[in-house]
Amino acid sequence: MPIDQIKTSDAFRKSTFRASLAIIQFVVIYLLLICGALLLTALCVLGAYTLVSHTFTIFTALMAVAIVCIGGFVLFFLIKFIFTKNVVDRSTLTEITEQDQPELFALIREIVQEVQTDFPKKVYLSPDVNAAVFYDSGFWSMFLPIRKNLQIGMGLVNTVTVSEFKGILAHEFGHFSQRSMKVGSYVYNVNYVIHNMLFDNESFDSTLERWSNVSGYIAVATTGAGWVIKGIKWSLGKAYNIVNLNYLNLSREMEFHADEVAAHVAGSAPLAGALRRFELADYALNSAANFYYQKGFDAPNIYPHHAFVLRFLAEKDQLAFQNGLPVVESNQNRYNKSKLVIADQWASHPSVDDRVQRLLQLNQSPKNEDARQAAELFRKVGEIQEAITQKMFDGVERKPHAETEVFEEAFVDFYNVSVFNEIYQGYYDGKNPVFPEEVSNTTGDINANELFNEQAVDLVYKEIAIQSDIQTIEGIHEGNYKVKSFDYDGNKYAAGEAAFLLPNLRNELAEVQRLVAENDARIYQFFYEIAAQQQKQTEHETLIANIKSVNAQNAAFGDLYMEVAGQSSFLTVTTPYDEIKRCLARLAETENKFKEQLAELQNNPLYSPKITDQAKEIFEQYIHNEEPYFEKKSYNEHTVQLMFNALNEFISILPLSQFHHKKELLDFQAVLFNATQPANIAS
Template sequence: MNSIDLYPQSPQNIDKSITSPGKEYIRQVTKVFCSVVLFMLIYMALLAIAGGMLYYGIQGAFYIITAKFSFITLAAGAGMVGLAVMFAWFMVKFIFKTRKNENPQRIQIFENEHPQLFAFIRKLATETGTPFPKKIFISPEVNACVFYNSSFLSLFLPVPKNLEIGLGLVNSVNMSEFKAVIAHEFGHFSQKSMKLGSYIYTVNHMLYNLVYEYDSWDHTLEKWANIGGIFGFFAIVTFKMISVVRFILGKAYNFINLFYMSLSRAMEYHADLVAVSVAGSIPMKHALRRIELSAVAYDYSMNYLQTQAEKGRYSSNIYLNHQAAISHLCHTHELSKSGHLPVIEDTDVPNNASKSRLRIKDQWASHPSMEERELNILKHPATVVIHAGSPWKLFENPAQVQEAMTRHLYQLLLPDTKDLQLENAEIVQQHINQEIEAGKLDSRYNGYYNGRTIEYFDVPQTIADIFNSQGYFTKEADLFSDAVVQKIEQLHTNTHDRQTLQQIISGQVDAKFFEFDAIKYRRKEAGQLRTRLDTEIAEQQKWLCNQDKQVFGYYYRLAMAQGNTHSIPYAASFTDYFALQAEEKKFAGLLHRMQVVQYQLITKPRWTDDEQRNLVGEISSLHMLFEKYLREAEAINLSVPINDQAGENQTFRACILTEPVAAVSSVTFDYEQLQVFGNQVSQVINRIATVTNECFKRILAMQISLSQGDKISTDNQIAC
């Protein structure tokens, strides 16, 4: 089959004017252009100040040194020159900065390898009025993009653009939809008037470098400041001055970027219409829906593949596993399929939409919402005959391409692994299916336990209440009814909405207005709503805790009816579970403090001596706390034995950490040891989570067994 046969039909009699930039785009461009001009005026003023400082700084230094030559005047003069030079260099250093768009997952492909794909892209480039890409790359994810390296010269010279095609995308759409997605990417650069967007993109990144990026300039200033004395004093002055400049430019940059995000959304609308003009409205609409679900499936499959890799199993073709994940999500969400691709009808969308009561128009979003994009697409109906074939047909040997990318991805993720032995993807998928099946909860639970832990309650007191005949459900179906599950889902929604309200209050989410329960509110009213929601959540959590006690009470009474050999282990399993939850919470708090330290190390360019001492003190304190928690873990005795991989029983403490605790100095800072220490804390939390999850599954299995009247074994082991 040649490339002509593979190229999908284009819409007939389509109004080509739909691809002309509309009034909204022109309005957004005007706003951004004016804001950039304002920024440049501020910048030019600062640049003039830098030039004046450089001139008068050199003059002043010369005057001081020649007036009275001494070590002090020499150091002062050198400091003045250093200040002026560093300030001036800061203001122009971005000119020499090239921003490279790099992705180690990319692999370049060539026309002699895939002639049909290149012919397809060449024809599409011609149809959209876009230059053929300089280079074409493939990458593993569900994605496609046009990218390029930007620098100061990009403002004056044309920049060749490259095309990246994610193989996950190829795995997610049909041929017509593939055409629409690539046309969308070309659409960003297909019109001359759209080049202004590219220009502003380059300016935006240059300004970001000036304001936020820390580089060799900052390291040089830090070394200068560490010299101390009069000469080092001028480095401190330079740092303070640049901090003020960065603050001013940062405010201006945020102002520009707010307009730029609006422009970016307008550009997305335009690019969608370019895709509609050459591929049709339905393919573009369906592509958006399929890509969204397929991206979730890709992450889902990669998580399971990582679990299998930890067990020494490596799939030879992750795209077969990706297809299996798509099928799994289709089954979960009750979606039909066309081949392995999901069919997402209009009636399916509300069932999978967010249940949030909070609606915010995110002015910082670079893309419109899916709903907004679909409305924009359907305003311009363009009918085509759908080419349902797979875009894999454009590649000469699809299986070979998939396997090569799979091996490349494993080598990136596992760089220390040589001569990796890959297994048949279907065999690996069988293990994944077994893992998924093992993780499934019995259908009778009806989603009652989905996405949550069991709420803590006092086990002995609850047992006493049962003996005192305090009211408990007598029907299993009442425990897990649809009404009960819906109330739990509402609690999840309220908790998420409460977090968003807190972000609005703190300024993390910049929203002057928002809607809650379809009523419009101002930002200053978010605090009152949060208080109201806190009351709702507290009542719902109290209800849920009582509900979990009801579940315990129901099955405990069944266990008592079957004897102590059932009731005692069942109660003990809850005691174990709550103890494990408490341990996980302690170590999670420790990890959070560790992450704060690590974040500071990445983002803070300079540290004073006092700050360094405080940092070492904080790390030392965390280290001692970690050792204390591990000692306390030695006192935990679970009611069921824990076994290691060799099958020998271990204590809980030995299960969560087998090697010695990393050595951390209380005097000096060692970044490598900090990394080892942080990895150990994460490892302990992961192992506790594994044991907790196994204990949780044991509880649910015991409940099923009790309801069936089966005898339950007390020698089940929790694997760590």
């Protein structure tokens, strides 16, 4: 079927109609406010003229300026967005041309012809697992045609076939392919401009503040204008909420329609496969980059390592492979149960699973399927990847170049010491083991296979997500997060409605916590009994005691760290001489305790395995340093820096030690668990 014969759904047409009506309503309200602002400005000018013509003094002249400013500020607020432009940051992007990449541009040209849209103005490469069409937007972009730029992530290129890549690009261009879609694109752009007009006011607020500093009269004017503008923003905000709510529905239908366009270009299966792989591919790239950062690893090209990590993680998850890439059957994220959405409130996307289901229902056969890796479309792809890698880690201190084989071995070691045994299925990735005071001898009634099954793990991450959502929503309610609205569980709420969600969320959290606590008790009871059965109870109890001791000591160490850090904060700011002496006297006693603790810490077997040679050297220098922090009316920078280095090393050891003992216990319990499995018992 030709692209121009693809019919938009009834839901799409209805959403477009409703969004268009909402925009018309907004424009009417806006024009009325403009008329009111013009009238206010005229009245202010007339009042100022009347005042100075009746009695002209310095006082009346300043009052007249202030009165005119009230109308001027209000009018400027309403028209300022006409002169502003949102420029997309390109600092992390690399532009490429058709001369450099003729095969890639030939594919793009083929896609835009099939989709019946315009060729992109420019093509950029980014480091990410993503592709997008973007443009600099402003007031006039609502009326004037704007050529879009195409952004292609090298992480995406690294993890899809040519057919999948074609489907992804066809989706991006599909948003601008037909007249009906252009209406949706127009609504999208208008919604974006309105959002910026209402909520992106930092420069305007700064301008008012500067004017208010000119004189007290102008300060009065800015205050008066501020009250009027507050009322205008309230009116426009109510109208915008209607626009935005209607746009959310339209945006969802636009995604489905762009997917349908892409399916007709490349087939249903290629795009569905790429969508399902996105999250894993993105996680793999972040994991490789995180390893680079943490280890200071230096290699000119991260993308072979990205491919290795993707393959490694897929094999860990026992995924099948096709065309050298993992086949992800479901995109449900078991580790992110949050229902809260704050970012990109002016855009909305259906879930990947919903999109995949729609794509497969279309059942469009792949056209001229190309199973090559998308990277084969690029000339000198290694050089490109190296340039992108250099941008990713620009300014990051890294060790000398290491070969790929070294990375693979080092990453596997890093991964193995950073994760818990597979029997736990991620149960303890976000929580610590729990040790109830009492256990009962009913282990025989416990099904070991249910302790860490999918339902049990889901409960843990649901608890984490609800706690996080409650904390964020409380922050919105208390005004700590400056947002106007947010989405929760698919519904939109104004910031003022945040408090209404909290009681139900707290009740839901309490129920989830009860279920998790019951399972934690069963887990403890199970391992308590099998440790006794395998005559390893003493070792088990020792490992548990180690965790309890480290947790308790970490709490005390954390308090000591906060005390020293707080009492030494004066060293980082300008402080009067007399105050410096008082602060040093107060710090001396606490610092003595800190030095004693550092000396004991190095001999503490619960912590010494995680104290590096570098940390030991810093501790020893700090403990035995007798140079003062302050003499001859200036700080001794060496001594000050030595103390802060010791503090930083000290606080970093605490979580490392906690993780070390947690992993020791869980590894030990995994051995106990595996020994109870029928295959191991039989052998």
